[in-house]
Amino acid sequence: MVIRIPEARLHIRVTGRVQGVGFRSFVAQNAKALDLTGWVRNVGRDQVETVAEGRRENLEKFTQTVRMGPSVSDVREMDKEWEEPLGEFEIFKVRWI
Known part of the structure; x- marks a missing residue:
């Protein structure tokens, strides 16, 4: 098994x-x-939070995609913070809590 950092x-x-x-x-x-x-979840009434790990280049693309959102959404504000990777995730999933 190969462990990706x-x-x-x-x-x-x-x-x-x-x-x-x-x-x-x-x-x-x-x-x-x-x-x-990583993961994505709803927060409060009008926010979504996500934490993702991977290649920096792919995370930059991800940022653009999240800002755009699906066509029926309206992203009014986006805060992003780069953090040290922990390698704690095996997949990307939707969290319900």
Whole structure:
């Protein structure tokens, strides 16, 4: 078994019309396509939070995708924070809590 050590870790919080519009599924699908690991979840009434690890280049692409969101969403604000990768994730998943 090969253990991948991620290059970078990105913590993103988006605010706007991002709940009830398929935003988490959109984020998860795009993260998987970019070979990222981590999670995405709803926070409060109008926020989605995601933590992703992988190649920095792919995380940059991921940032652009998250900012765009699915067509029915409206991202009004996005905060991102680069962190040290921990290598704690095996897959990318939607968290329900």
